[in-house]
Amino acid sequence: MTDTPATRVHVGGSAGSEPYDVLVGRQLLGELAGLIGDRARRVAVIHPEALAETGEALRADLAEQGYEAVAIQVPNAEEAKTAEVAAYCWKALGQTGFTRTDVIVGVGGGATTDLAGFVAATWLRGVRWIAVPTTVLAMVDAAVGGKTGINTAEGKNLVGAFHPPAGVLCDLAALDSLPVHDYVSGLAEVIKAGFIADPVILDLVEADPEGARTPAGPHTAELIVRSIKVKAEVVSSDLKESGLREILNYGHTLAHAIEKNERYKWRHGAAVSVGMVFAAELGRLAGRLDDATADRHRTVLESVGLPLTYRGDQWPKLLETMRVDKKSRGDLLRFIVLDGLAKPTVLEGPDPAVLLAAYGEVSA
Ligand SMILES: NC(=O)c1ccc[n+]([C@@H]2O[C@H](COP(=O)([O-])OP(=O)(O)OC[C@H]3O[C@@H](n4cnc5c(N)ncnc54)[C@H](O)[C@@H]3O)[C@@H](O)[C@H]2O)c1
Ligand SMILES: O=C(O)C(=O)C[C@@H](O)[C@H](O)[C@H](O)COP(=O)(O)O
C-alpha cells in the first residue's frame, strides 16, 4: 500500500476562493512543505489531546525544516469548538507573532479541523490553513469545503466562516488508531454521500458491512475517495451554500438538535444517522420518497452499527432547536429530503403533523 500513488481530488474555486486538492493515500506529510509555501516563517499546528504525539512530531519536523513552529493543543472532540478555545488559539498566535503570511495546520478529527479553520478564518481576517484530517468523518466531509466554525450555547456551528483550506492531506494510516466508535460515526457521512449522490457507496457498504467498519476493509479507500468526490463536486460549484450545497445537510436538521440536546456527548455521525432516518420518513410521508429507498436507510445504517432512534419525549425541545437551523428562513423550517435515490431536494414548511409523524418513526 505504501507504494500506491495518492489519489488527488480537485476542488474548484467558487465564490472567489482558490482551488485546492484533497490527497488520499499514505505517507503524505512530505506534501506539507509545498502547501505551506515559501512565504511562511511561522507554522501553528493545532491538534487535539488525543493526537499529542502526532502534533509534537509534526511541530518538530517543521522546526527542523526551518519554520518557527508551535503546537497548540486543544481539547478532544466538541469541547474544542467553543469561543474560549478559539480565544486560546488566538492568544497563542498573538504570542508567536503570527502574521498574514504564516500558516495554520489543523490535524485531527472534524471538530479540530472546524476549529483550526475558524481560527485561520478569523486571525488577521484570514490566514492560509491546511487540513490534515485523521478521522473518516473529517476526511470525507469536515476538512473539505471550507465550512469552519464553533458551537454556542444556543446551538451547533452557529458561529463560523467559509474559509477553504489550501490543501487537504488524508493519510489513511491515521485511521488505524481511531476507536471503532469514531470510525463508525464517520460512516454516517459516507452513507449520506451515497443517498444524496453516489449509490455505489451504498452497494459497497451493503456488500460487506463488517469490512466497512474497519480501516483494513476491502473498500476503505474507495469509500473515502467516492465520498470526497461527492463533496468536492458540490462545494466546487456552491461554496457559500446559496443553493446546491444544502444537499450536504441531509439528515442534519434533526442531527444538530440531538447533538445539542445531548450536550455534544453523542458523536456527530451518530446523530446524522438518526437524522437521515427521520429525513427519509419525512420524504416518505410527504409523498416524495418510495418505501424501498426509505427502508434502505434503516438497513444500511444499522448494518454498520449506527443508531436509528432517539428519545421520543424530547420532540418539543428538538423542534425548538431546529428553528435556528441555518436552512430556516424566518419562521419557515426547511429540510433536505429525497425525491428518490440520489435525488435530493428541499421540503419547505412541512405540516407539523407530518413532522411529528416522521419523528414518531425514529422515537425510542
Ligand atoms: N465543516 C464541515 O463541513 C463539517 C462536516 C462534517 C462534520 N463536521 C464536524 O465534524 C465534527 C465531528 O468530527 P469527527 O467525527 O471527526 O469527530 P472528532 O473531531 O470529535 O473526533 C473524535 C475523537 O477522535 C479523536 N481522534 C481524532 N483522530 C484520531 C485518530 N486518528 N486516532 C485516535 N483518536 C483520534 C479526537 O480527538 C476525538 O476525541 C463535528 O463537530 C461536526 O460538526 C464539519
Ligand atoms: O459541508 C456542508 O455544507 C455540510 O452541510 C456538511 C455537513 O456534514 C456538516 O456537518 C456541516 O458542518 C453542517 O453545516 P451547518 O451549516 O449545518 O452547520
Ligand SMILES: [Zn+2]
Ligand atoms: Zn455532518
